[in-house]
Amino acid sequence: MSPHVPSSDSIRTVALVGGTHGDELTGVALVRAFQQHPERMQRPGLDVTALIANEAAIAACRRGVDGDLNRSFAAAELADASLHSVEQRRAKAINAQLGPKGPDTATDLILDFHSAASDMGLNCNITGEDPFLFRLAALAIHRLAAEPDPLAVRCYQFPAPTGDAPYLPTIARHGMGVEVGPVMPGSLNAAIYFPTLCLAHTLLDLVAEYAAGRWPDAPLPLDVYTEIDTIPFPRDADGRLTAMVHPERTRRVYQPLQPGDPLFLDFHGRTIPYTGAPGLYPTFVNEPSYLAKDIALCLARHSQRMV
Ligand SMILES: [Zn+2]
Structure with missing residues (x-):
């Protein structure tokens, strides 16, 4: 035991x-x-x-x-x-x-x-x-x-x-x-x-x-990814979406996000970069069921613990 x-x-x-x-x-x-x-x-x-x-x-x-x-x-x-x-x-x-x-x-x-x-x-x-x-x-x-x-x-x-x-x-x-x-x-x-x-x-x-x-x-060592934040979609003053998750990010779930990384792409092809804290892990990226909650992606912090 x-x-x-x-x-x-x-x-x-x-x-x-x-x-x-x-x-x-x-x-x-x-x-x-x-x-x-x-x-x-x-x-x-x-x-x-x-x-x-x-x-x-x-x-x-x-x-x-x-x-x-x-x-x-x-x-x-x-x-x-x-x-x-x-x-x-x-x-x-x-x-x-x-x-x-x-x-x-x-x-x-x-x-x-x-x-x-x-x-x-x-x-x-x-x-x-x-x-x-x-x-x-x-x-x-x-x-x-x-x-x-x-x-x-x-x-x-x-x-x-x-x-x-x-x-x-x-x-x-x-x-x-x-x-x-x-x-x-x-x-x-x-x-x-x-x-x-x-x-x-x-x-x-x-x-x-x-x-x-x-x-x-x-x-045993255990890597834990703890969800600490969510990022909403960019919207205009009427609440309509103005951008999509950037395709480079859609393919990079669980890969650390750094300031300046492409995050969203607007409907005219302009990239909107990530501006938050470095080294967090994007999860549930572009998850369809999260659109209604206005969550474009979640952010997790990585840590290791002995369990
Ligand atoms: Zn479910």
Whole structure:
């Protein structure tokens, strides 16, 4: 048992979730494949279930029908019987099945499978601080990097939300997102699907090893990319877009951004350079679902920690 993770923190019940966003089909295909062959997700000592989160959104091939399911799990919203949108009803049903959110939850770990159109590669997404999840991510990253056919996986950290977090994985004791790309919304990319499946199997293997007390003791180095900022699109006084993400940047996700680097290209062909702090890593670059949030790209700070 790792000295960095409390030994009392046993993990028995695991839920694999796909289709939290209905147009992110990688997780949908992966969960349906596990549902067809449940023996493939079972591991000794674990009780593993697979859940499609939002069938209505999948049928509509949209992120959500009335809203964003992954913003519908705040405790106050789950407790509010007057809320009846498609996503609010699904959140309550999922909370009844896998939760309830809080100390009495039935689920020790949720792995929630998402995809991005941006060329993000494979990511273990962790919100805030969770020593178990960082250790799990580090072990998965090191194991997959050492395979004969190695897979690169990154650890992406979202800042801890202030107050009542609305994300689906928060109904379990531990919740990790798996974010993979590039996969266009409403489509599948076989070159991403199978590495995602491989990562899912590796995470399940590692959780079973943890449950059996077989994690190594030695701390591991882990590169963490922490999202610290977002950059909006350039707009005119009427709020209309005046520029697109520069094509040189669209191709350079996770490559450090320096002042003066081309960032946007306006509709007359003029380049707008980046003027912010040096050495930050662009992520979710030109992500279609982020346009509505007026996010052209996110910026992450790289650090390394021992976990
Ligand atoms: Zn998503």
